[in-house]
Amino acid sequence: MEKQNIICIACPLGCKLEVEHKKNGIDDYIVTGNKCPRGKDYGIKEMTNPTRVLTSTVKIKNAHLCRIPVRTKGEIPKGLIFKCMKEINKVEISGPIKVGDIIIKNVLGTGIDIIATRSM
């Protein structure tokens, strides 16, 4: 049995959730402290498979700045954030780039691309 305390961010209320994981043959999650069903979903997701959009920059040549902002086109597992940063930091591109251009395809086999978030 493990417990985790999580602040819900489904809305600005910020409920203090306690998510309890019970293993009685099957996985069972009990969420307390939530004031709405969205809090329950959020609590379970955070406990089982937390994901995030990662934003950063990559080096760019032939542009008016030396960094171009990028993001994951979708959420990646939270545990892969620092590995993904390493991949992003290896890249160096050259302008012109359009917003939405793919900078890294299928990063770390997640099925998620890293895309440029501005034209430069």
Place this chain on the structure above:
Amino acid sequence: MVNYDVVVIGGGPAGLAAAIEAKNNGVNNILVIERDRELGGILQQCIHNGFGLHIFNEELTGPEYAERFIEELYEMGIEYKLDTMVLEVSPNKTIYAMNTTEGILNIQAKAVILAMGCRERTRGAINIPGTRPAGIFTAGTAQRFVNMEGYMVGKKVVILGSGDIGLIMARRMTLEGAEVKAVVELMPYSGGLTRNIVQCLDDYNIPLLLSHTIIDIKGKSRVEEVTVVKVDENRNPIEGTEKIFDCDTLLLSVGLIPENELSENAGVEIHPLTGGPVVNESMETSIEGIFACGNVLHVHDLVDWVTEESRRAGKNAARYVKNQLASNGNIKKTYAGYGVRYIVPQQVRVANIEEKLHLMMRVNDVYNSAKMVIKLDDEVYKRIKKNHLAPAEMESISIPAKDLINRSFTTISVELEVEEA
């Protein structure tokens, strides 16, 4: 002297939305003046996501949000000048500006929209004692260095102030390999949005020290350590609670100030609490034909609300140019009652309201379970139940014009009715 119908000062999110909306409302002769080398304003350095949920119904990064408006501005053929600094706006709407290619510019506008944004409070504004080494930055300056210029500003970081930029920078510095030792907040609650506390601090196990402040900075050429201390309910340091943090960088996220030098010189009346111009329902300042919107008017937490407000300013500037705005008449006032820090707009001319009157406000403390009571003079117009109110989150109320038009009153007030927690 060159003539324009509408001149917008500032090419950030407020200026872009205002210019586009003025054009949408039938004014063609528009100029946007921007002092930076590109349009988009501070959004260009806000590379994190979370922008546009209300306006576009999707989560964009700052540069993506900006680019949508910049593209629209290009497509509409709205004129703009970059690297151009406005020096003076006169009450009769003459604008003196300069740049390196055209020299001094003398521009006459029928309407002016002030959209200069805000700037950060610095160490000097909060008087932190200690030496004056390198390594002390405002969070936004550090953000620009890291995200646009490609310079890492430090390795061991303490952040003072838990405003959103400070929280965002705590995560950003961590991702780029720095160790963020703590975010220190003077108040007993954070000045930032909950989602930023969770996703920027909790995700990376960065401690948030509420009711703490920094009382000393040490370091010869570079920051070497800061002294953090707990404060009492009057925000005075408690002796004996000092903790030394070994760090090379201090980031400050201690508030934003609307940048109103131009407005003040023009003679625009400034509100003591918002730090921005006093405006009416049409976002018009105390000088007829000079409008204001975005962070120069009052500091927002979401750019989506800046866009919405700026569209109103742009539209009304167009109405003013076309002589569709009733300039005088019966002026009502708004009044921030118990628990409400300020309300924008401060003045209302009911005849000019199209469909709805929009009131934006901030509360002065954290309230769980309260009612916002809207009154027309002493009569309660409406009670709105709120589960959660915080100074970090701007509240807005819309009142249909039909509810105001045929009623006699002088003041619209909003106050809180607080139930016991």
